[in-house]
Amino acid sequence: MRILDGVVRPYAWGSRTAIASIQGRPVPSAHPEAELWFGSHPAGSARCVDPSGPEQDLVEVIDADPVATLGAASAAEFGNRLPFLLKILAAEEALSLQAHPSADQAREGFERENARGLALEARDRNYRDPWHKPELIVATTPFDALAGFRDPHKTVALLRELQVSELDHYLGMLAGQPDSEGLRAVFTTWLTLPEASIRQLVPAVLHGAIEVLSSGSTEFAAELRTVCELGEDYPNDPGVLASLLLNHVHLEPGEGLYLPAGNLHAYLRGTGVEIMANSDNVLRGGLTPKHIDVPELLRVLDFTPVDAAQMAPPVRMIGAERVYLTPAPEFRLSRIELDGTGLHHSSSICFDMPGPQILAVLSGAIEVRPAGGAPLTVKSGQALWITDDDPDVIVRAASARAVFYRALVPVAVSAAEEVSASAPAAVTATE
Template sequence: MELLRNAVRPYAWGSRTAIPQLQGRPVPAPHPEAELWMGAHPGDPSHVLGPDGAELSLLELVDADPVGQLGEDCARRWGNRLPFLLKILAAEEPLSMQAHPSAAQAAEGHAREEKLGIPRDAANRNYPDPTAKPELVCALTEFHALAGFRDPNRTVKLLKAIETPGLGKYTGLLEAQPDPAGLRALFTTWITLPQSALDELLPEVLDACVRHVQDHGEFATECRTILELGETHPRDAGVLAALLLNRLTLRAGEAIYLPAGNLHLYLHGTAVEILANSDNILRCGLTPKHVDVPELLRVVDFACGEMPVQHGECAGQRMAVYHTDAPEFELSRMEWPAGDDAEIEVDSAGPQILLCTEGDLLVLASDGEQVELRRGQSVWLPAADPAVRVRPWGGERSQLFRATAGACEL
């Protein structure tokens, strides 16, 4: 087991305080810090820290010994790649609205773009790799998001609550067909509107949202979100698309799983995110980056209803597991109240990353080796290592997240 040095991604929507505070660095940071990456992603791999201070890229370590680092089954299933990426996500401002492809869609899209000769780092590249990108996000603070299409009947009620002369015909379109096909029709209509039509409709909608908030209407939270998005992206069709999505507020420890095709947008807050080790993104809007509408429509899943929120299934007195159908990853959370120093055994279940998000922890190996894991630090456990034990030290409330590969059977 080795401590990791992890890369910080300084995207403009990031926070200047969340990640520095987690790591015990001065705040505010000079620049926004949006994501802390833990894994073997080629774009910014973690580095393992040896006892002599030497560093080695985790990507190089896995490449040199895939079976020892990943385990035989996982190495075979994922082509000698670590299949997951663990992150701390710190959103001060909304991200882009986006969806991710299924494994079959990613493989087909990647092959198609390779055949066309589109460079993998080109701005108009949708599929830089041939793999799916499911993800799960678990709140560390109150975390706000849009995710999945709301029940159409509920959306019709929202649209009628902010009715405007220009919006009425679109409300009628969904009211006449309140199902996934109706959502597809309305969504497609809105994101393909000519800019001149958007420039007429969006101000109407935003003014109506202001009135609804002032009147303390039923959909005030949704309308505030639309106003926030409209302020930063005043001519973007993604603002209209946001009217169709579930508006979620997650409390610490609550999580949502975003499978292939789920249209989503993270708004604000700090969270642990685990995802497949892929860069495949189809953007809908609210970004200056490339938006490929035909390809987006091939990927988006218009299934509708409330977005399931997970609290973690109890797997022992101090452990909760977030279950998904993603074979690339599994996330679990361990917590100890202040004064509790009980040990938890972490079995050897393939490659693992342990991330401390509260307190200080000791990671103990059977041969007597131990690693002090402080708040904001993480440790790499190769598949070849035996089980370890984890316990708090210092007497404070402690929290640990454990990232593992999912089921690796072929």
């Protein structure tokens, strides 16, 4: 096992306080810091920095012996690569509207763009690898997002409440077909409007939203405040209109949001721990100056209406471990809080599951002791890399309170459980 230093990604929408505070650095930071990556992604591999070996990129450590580090089950399923990327994400401004392809769509799109001779770093490239990108975020502060197409009947009620005559045509489209096809028609129309039409429609919508909010009585206050904020930042962007079709999701600390393939979404503000399949495939739909491929986005999007509650992952408590369950085969994420004062039972926890694991500390510090080995102390803002061939570990709080997140590969755990279930029962000798 090795201590990891993550890679800070300085995107413009990031926070100048959140990640620096977690790492114990002075605030504000010199530049916005949007994400702290713990993984082996080629664009930003974490560094192994503890004294037990030379400082190395995690990708180099894995490449040196993929089966020993990842385990046979993970390597067989996902190749000689860590299949997930774990992040701390800190948003002060909205991210772009985006969606991710399914596994089949990613594979086909990657091969298609390769056949066209598009360079991997080309601006108009959609598929930079053949992998899908399901993702899960767990809030560590109050967190807001847009995610999934809202029930069209509720969106019709929202558009009617706005009383914006410029929206009447689109309101009629959706009211006449309040289903996924109606949503597709309205979204497609808005995304392909001439810029001159957008310049007229967005201000009219913002004026209507301000009027409704000023009245002080609406069930759509959060949605309308978001439209006003986005319209101020992106006055000529059809993504402002598209936000009217999506669920506004608010998470309190500890609550999660799972985003499968085809889900149109945008994080608005807040800090959280995010885990995703290790892929770069993003189809953008607005709130960005970056390339938007409308036909490909429409091919990927799932317009099936969904409630916010349906996107919350089921949670299972295993002692001090809060496990967020998703169907993604590449990752499983859990939150663990330990008490170092000795007043409670949850002062330590033992991990004996196979496959690669990363423990990222968000608060306090932990002491990790492998069976028969010396302990390592991992501080807030650092992470620990545990390989498949590492021994079992005991994790204790090294501060009054320690909070960390654990990422692992569920296929490795499933394979080990199958082997254990098929093995003959052990016989214990007694005197």
